[in-house]
Amino acid sequence: MMRLIRAELFKLRTTNTWWLFAVATVVSTTVVLVVNCVNAHALLGTLDQYLTAHSHGNAVADMPPEFLARLTAEWTSGHDVVTQAATIFTSGQLIGVLLACLLGIVLITGEYHHQTATTTFVLTPRRTVVVASKLVTAIFVAALSWVVSTVISLVAGVAFLSNQGYSSQLDHWSVVRAVLLNLAAYALWAVFGIGLGAVIRSQLAATVTATVLYLAGTAAAASFFELINTYVIKHDWVLTAQVIVPSVASAVMVSPAKTFTESPSQWVGAAVLIGYGIAAGPIGMLLLRRRDVA
Amino acid sequence: MSDGRIVVSGLTKQYRTVTAVDDLSFTVEPGRVTGFLGPNGAGKTTSLRMLLDLVVPTSGTATIGGHRYVDLPEPTRVVGAVLEASAAHAGRTGRNHLRANCIAAGLPLSRADEVLELVGLTPAADRKFKGYSLGMRQRLGIAAAMLGDPAVLVLDEPANGLDPEGIRWMRELLRGLAAEGRTVLVSSHLLNEMQALADDVVIVAAGRLVRQGPVADVVSSLSDGDHVEVFTPEPEKLRAALQGLGASVTADGGGSLAVAGVTAAVIGRAAHAADVVLHQLRTEHPDLEEVFLQLTHGKAAIR
């Protein structure tokens, strides 16, 4: 098993996968970090400043009332340095967990794409061991990418906060918890990637599916559950149930503030995500165990 | 070297519409090269994949030295395999591909360089796999199979894409390995090559066993031994002269006769005595190709 993990890591290092992955991690973290800092700067100011910043040169008094109400609600929930610190320190998450998922996908589908499955399974006929070492490898590399993006976010974030006149906020458990839960999110998405790659063997199809599900999943879920809530079941728990969508669950899990009005507490998101992880790993393993390699 | 006998017993693989392998049984002995022959779609590749536990049989078993492949504790050190549709990552160099295999199999990295040297791929070792020619890919596959210094070799059309030099090199390699007591099972469509290389053959068609045994036995079981091709401007005169010498003569038309039952020397003497001019006198040995075609003739090839 250790041998296979070392072999998987060696395989990653000997193609351009690793540096594409590294560049994507650094670039995406940096971009999201900048956006988050700009947002935080606005939200940590006074309400008047926030409204003025969004008035596009018009008088605040001329704003439509709904727009005014929305901005006020945004400011109220975001005007908290602990929340902003947690958001900034987990900047890597937005794209990072998607990358972790893609990594898991590539580890499995690459075997089919490059027709190396035969060689791999002749080398190690016990397929459970092969898949298990790919799981460990995916989690390990996802964790590395978490380290990279967290270090970048912490260094830049602490500098930003002190520039705004705040301490690092790292003495708040909810901030530290957010950073640690972020690690869990990376690991779980890597596990999904393995499961998804086993289900959809085509590298292109699996990659596109994961990206679309992740990026469009949240918005699609929001409108879908909104519709059900409006027309079918008129209870708030329907809206809360959005958390069963993986991308929503991972956002809920990491964010100490509410991600949407009816969002459940962090541990619910964590439970949902862990549930998916527990399902995805063994499903991938079962599929790959039974399938003919031809 | 542990007993590397391959035993295939009642092996069957049913795909949705075709029975790719149908109740196939045969054995492959150590210390010999066994040719695995059959028309396209006969089920050779499927059988070899079942032997290596890549494909799950519908029924039956295939064992190597008495064990199923999955149950071998260190499979790379027992079996080396070259199969179709096995490749390396397009963006990885040949050397790194072999090194990754070494790591996975717990072998020293230096083995990668040794097998590269063995298959003559050292000059291209640090180029990416996507730039390899067909023959170079095949050589890389053979190199990978040799990593663990295995007692059993399973090769699916390894000569595919090799140049004449490479084919001869492989013939010598496989003969040498068998002479060391290893088991060599090799599928191929190159029947002349197989006749030169193999000790035993296993012939399959339409998923079933057609014939198994030493090459010489299989060849002689069907043909009546040597015959002589004669070309003469006076075929009738020669036919008359050969009468009574125990020869059976068939006229192929255009002055060509096929003579069985007597040697070329006897025919030459009879022609000389009868004053018949000969333009050609050639002894034909029965060959594997002819026998193979006879044996597999009429068996639905591609199903």
Ligand SMILES: Nc1ncnc2c1ncn2[C@@H]1O[C@H](COP(=O)(O)OP(=O)(O)OP(=O)(O)O)[C@@H](O)[C@H]1O
């Ligand atoms: N995965 C599969 N699904 C369905 N049918 C298959 C599959 N693999 C093989 N077959 C069928 O099984 C039969 C045997 O195929 P196989 O590849 O074993 O033949 P082969 O003897 O190796 O032929 P060739 O000499 O052309 O390599 C063929 O009819 C083929 O179409």
Ligand SMILES: [Mg+2]
């Ligand atoms: Mg074949």
